[in-house]
């Protein structure tokens with residue numbers, strides 16, 4: 003009797019559990035609502051809610067639950083980049099917003115910063131969700147620098163607010179699109195960012211909620227996210243020849259300029275085709291972990307997806323990082339190289 007027998011026996015049992023917990027995803031403002039529309043096409047086991055002051059934008063959105071905010075003040079016309087007004091509008095609607103987020107174990111708040119709705123209403127929603135005892139993960143995107151100082155200052159102010167009220171704030175940066183995808187149109191670049199946001203959420207929800215190659219349970223997620231502070235995402239996808247290639251590519255694709263070596267936690271998620279092995283998952287994780295703090299909390303999730311035949315995708319959320327956008331405490335840095343790879347690792351990752 004070999005391992006093949008044992009593994010076949012195990013697989014024939016089928017999925018033995020589903021770990022049910024309630025997830026709500028609230029997109030706030032123009033960018034946040036676009037991400038919700040994207041998520042609704044991804045078929046996610048979560049309640050999706052779009053909140054906007056801009057009625058016309060909301061009307062055009064194909065999502066099941068839409069909420070207009072501040073209509074008595076702005077008459078459905080958006081908040082024109084006024085963060086303070088956004089906060090006022092949200093405070094006026096506090097009871098209704100509380101009911102929106104009530105009863106969830108995990109709430110994601112999505113916003114692109116710089117404007118008044120996402121940046122002003124968003125943090126209030128995060129705060130109300132936190133008061134309802136949910137784990138609150140906000141995913142925010144910084145505006146393009148070329149949009150001017152006012153937008154940028156607005157964004158910084160909103161980021162600070164989000165940080166105070168969320169368990170974890172994952173910060174992405176639109177400016178990175180100029181580096182990674184300089185030749186595509188703005189609309190496509192925005193879409194790419196929306197897909198990434200959708201992907202981050204899908205990875206988290208599915209590795210916790212549905213049996214996958216390597217699961218993370220809700221308490222694992224809590225360990226990383228409860229005190230995650232400022233966080234960011236590293237992303238790698240390709241037909242990698244070795245685990246080292248996958249690691250290098252991922253480390254070279256941060257969605258915010260950040261010194262990730264000081265990260266205090268990591269949620270590593272690996273997607274591959276049906277032939278992805280445990281060893282591949284392990285090697286890639288090991289390579290990423292070697293580049294963050296020794297005492298970092300690390301959780302690894304992996305999923306098999308038919309569409310990733312011959313390909314690997316690595317999404318890593320690094321928590322407790324220092325962001326260049328905010329004055330905050332710097333973590334102790336540890337420098338590490340790729341000491342863990344040997345010659346035998348130059349094997350195709352997908353066998």
Ligand SMILES: Nc1nc2c(ncn2[C@@H]2O[C@H](COP(=O)(O)OP(=O)(O)OP(=O)(O)O)[C@@H](O)[C@H]2O)c(=O)[nH]1
Nearest residue numbers: 031032033081082083114117118119120145192195
């Ligand atoms: N990634 C991404 N960024 C976007 C998108 N739409 C807008 N942005 C960026 O987000 C910033 C804020 O814009 P919005 O989200 O439209 O602002 P808002 O929250 O609706 O605020 P107001 O319009 O002032 O009420 C902009 O300056 C852009 O940099 C989007 O669909 N995706």
Ligand SMILES: [Mg+2]
Nearest residue numbers: 031032056080
């Ligand atoms: Mg708007």
